[in-house]
Amino acid sequence: MAIALEHFNFIVRRSTIEDKYPGGWDQCLIDHASSLGTRVWYDEYLFRDGAMNPIDMENLVNAWRDIGFQAVLINGEKKWLDCCVIDESFETLSLSCDWIEIDVAREFAYLKDEDPAEVVGHHGF
Template sequence: MAITTDFLNFIVPIKKIHEKYPGGWEQCLKDHEELLNGRVWYDDHLFRDGAMNGMDMEDILKHWEAMGFECLAQKDDKQYWKEACVFASGFGSTTLPCDWLEVDRKTQSVYLKGTAMGEIVYPPFNDEEFR
């Protein structure tokens, strides 16, 4: 499966949420209940939250880092996305290298590397506009 993107996208593998999110996947869904199918949606492998500007995205990143997620890492003096990433749909790419995310530029959707792209998950509030 894959998820569509819109503006700035904070993406984290659900596997990491099971491992690191306080209360796991169930608590993550409860914490984002009011945002589900608005700015938050997910498939079988990836969770997506979003923002329309860099300041709001910075707040999302800080929130997840405060919960113990290592969003960024550094190797050979270069930063890369480790346990989460930011994908800029207008540019069709991640804002830094991310080796666990695959991008389908034609549909502006992303999916977990090593899995099949398959069906794309769109937010149901505006399904037709995204296609």
Template sequence: MAVMTEFIDLIVPVAIIEEKYPGGWEQCLSDHKRAIGGRVWFDDHLFRDGAMNPGAMDALLKAWWKMGFECYTEKDGVRQWKDLCVYEGLHGGLQMPCEWLGEDPATRTLYLRGTPPGEIKGRDWDLCDEWEAPVFPGL
């Protein structure tokens, strides 16, 4: 399975969430239930949250760090992602190496390295049908 990318993506392996998220995977899903299908989606291996600007992504990183997730590590003198990573598809993808993340630029998807990409999970476009465009008087 694979997750769709959009704007700036925060990606966390489900296995790491089970290990480090306070309350585990079920609590993570509960905490994000209002955002699932909107800015949050996941497959069997990866959880994706996202932001539309660097400041919002920085806030997400800080929140996960405060929960005990290690954002970075250094290996052989190179700084790289550890428990999670940030992927910016419009700006070249990964800004630092991430050993566990695979990417398919042709489909703009990410998957857990060592697993087949397969079916793509992403935004629930049916939610968009419920959104109403703002009404601007005079237009």
């Protein structure tokens, strides 16, 4: 599966949410219930939240960082670790990320090494 991209995209692996989010995956869904299908959607591997501008995206990244997610690893290079941000151009990640692939032409992202056959987004969530 894959997740549709639009505007500014904040992506987290569901397995990382299960490990690090207070209350795990179930609590994450409860906490984001009011945004499901509007700015939040997910597939079997990835969770997507979004923003319309860089300031709101920075606030979103900081909120997840405050609950224990490590956004950037600096070990000789800056790269996304527990989460990543894909901007509205969809052409590249703002920093590299080892676990995600982007299909620029069809504007979706998917977990590396998984089949992106079906795309999930707000329009069909």
